[in-house]
């Protein structure tokens with residue numbers, strides 16, 4: 001194997017220890033950072049993710065509240081819960097787990113969260129702050145990817161070409177903005193891109209965030225490039241895999257993130273970091 005692994009579990013341990021130190025310091029001033037996680041319905045994958053988030057909070061010394069509601073909850077009821085959490089001084093961060101049941105408008109619910117408590121970074125105010133380089137919460141998955149780049153000495157990307165595959169509001173678009181903020185030259189590719197390989201072969205950094213297996217194969221990667229895999233898919237054996245053909249690409253890339261153990265744990269870590277930040281801001 002030529003590529004070096006960027007270990008999301010190891011980096012998470014380090015960053016979560018820093019959060020724990022900050023949480024202890026804030027508690028000494030009488031403020032316990034608090035995260036509310038709201039889960040509507042019984043999507044089995046969501047149950048697992050939400051449990052992991054709550055566990056991660058406990059380990060870092062953050063207070064967390066898990067609110068679970070039946071799939072029959074109405075949109076008005078959920079909006080009322082969000083409003084109550086907005087007004088709850090013991091809660092500094094609010095996460096409403098997506099996807100929501102079909103009869104609830106995700107966008108409406110996200111926009112109801114106070115931008116001061118929007119630790120997911122999904123509110124238009126958070127997205128807008130990122131766009132214009134103002135203070136706001138950064139979306140956790142791309143923020144975690146930036147921390148992974150930083151961990152290999154790539155905090156400043158001046159002179160580097162970054163190619164993002166995917167243009168979702170929660171990963172692709174904010175990822176591109178964060179890379180731009182770090183001075184990279186950024187290309188965003190998507191389903192309408194004519195020749196994806198021609199784009200990725202020019203890249204020093206590739207972020208794959210499509211949600212489809214084998215979107216990136218070895219022939220599409222410049223030797224030594226950094227490959228970040230945001231994908232979460234299942235292979236034919238039901239095993240978790242990313243968007244990247246890991247076995248092939250690791251022979252060409254300089255650095256690569258694994259799935260699992262890469263971007264996933266970093267997403268949760270940045271949620272803790274954002275919640276910590278929200279609590280510190282409210283206390284200052």
Ligand SMILES: Nc1nc(=O)c2c([nH]1)NC[C@@H]1CN(c3ccc(C(=O)N[C@@H](CCC(=O)O)C(=O)O)cc3)C=[N+]21
Nearest residue numbers: 049095096097098099120260261262263264265267268
């Ligand atoms: N409002 C909201 N915010 C989210 O951040 C959010 C969401 N909704 N809905 C669902 C997705 C998914 N997501 C993951 C986070 C961590 C792992 C993770 O830690 N994965 C482990 C493996 C877990 C396993 O084994 O299944 C890993 O990659 O190593 C996965 C998925 C956050 N999401």
Ligand SMILES: [Mg+2]
Nearest residue numbers: 101102104106
């Ligand atoms: Mg919906």
